[in-house]
Amino acid sequence: MDKLQTIQEYQRRIKRVVITEEEIKEAIAKAGKTISESYDGRPILLVSILKGAFVFLADLCRAITVPCEVGFMCAQSYYSGTVSTGVVKITMDLDRDISGYHVIIVEDIIDTGRTLNDVVKMLKARNPLSLRVVTLLDKPERRLVDFKADLSLFTIPDYFVIGYGLDCGEIYRNLPYIAEYGE
Ligand code: IMP
Ligand code: MG
Secondary structure, rough: OOOOOOOHHHHHOOOEEEOOOOHHHHHHHHHHHHHHHOOOOOEEEEEEEEOOOOHHHHHHHHHOOOOOOEEEEEEEEEOOOEEEEEEEEEEEEOOOOOOOOOEEEEEOOOOOOHHHHHHHHHHOOOOOOOOEEEEEEEEEHOOOOOOOOEEEEOOOOOOOOOEEOOOEEEEEOOOEOOOOEEE
16 A cells, blocks of 8 residues: 555545444453453463554453453564465564463454464463463454454454554554455
């Protein structure tokens, strides 16, 4: 995407709102309650996959009412616009040993499933007390490797979405809702 596009062009590509701010808020409150109940009193580490999941993590951690820590790692599978390259690269790793934690990976969207499949394998090898995956969005139709999240807040059909952390060419992450993107 051309970063020098006009504001009209920027707005035109936001095709329609798919999930509203209110719907996201409600789903996160529910997920926070579920997580708080099932991990009551145990050491939780929420691991956010950057960059897409940073907004979701920020809201989800505030919906959790038991002590939890946060960690970040950067995994990239999309390098050009809306086309997946199929290569998952860890460009920034966690800063601590996870063996003493119940780890919850917090992801923005599961598409082909490749990113999480690789990240889960990698983190399991580090022997956490347990490992679960929560994703804001899931596009099951697009799956190329068999992968299922433990908790998925919304299932969507096969279209490219932006907002609430998700980008197209690094922009649109700041939209407070999820929208369909179109050229
Ligand atoms: P996967 O490895 O194909 O499951 O890719 C997951 C990653 O691709 C996500 O963490 C996103 O960064 C990106 N991605 C997949 N679908 C979309 C989309 O519809 N909008 C924005 N990013 C997406
Ligand atoms: Mg991502």
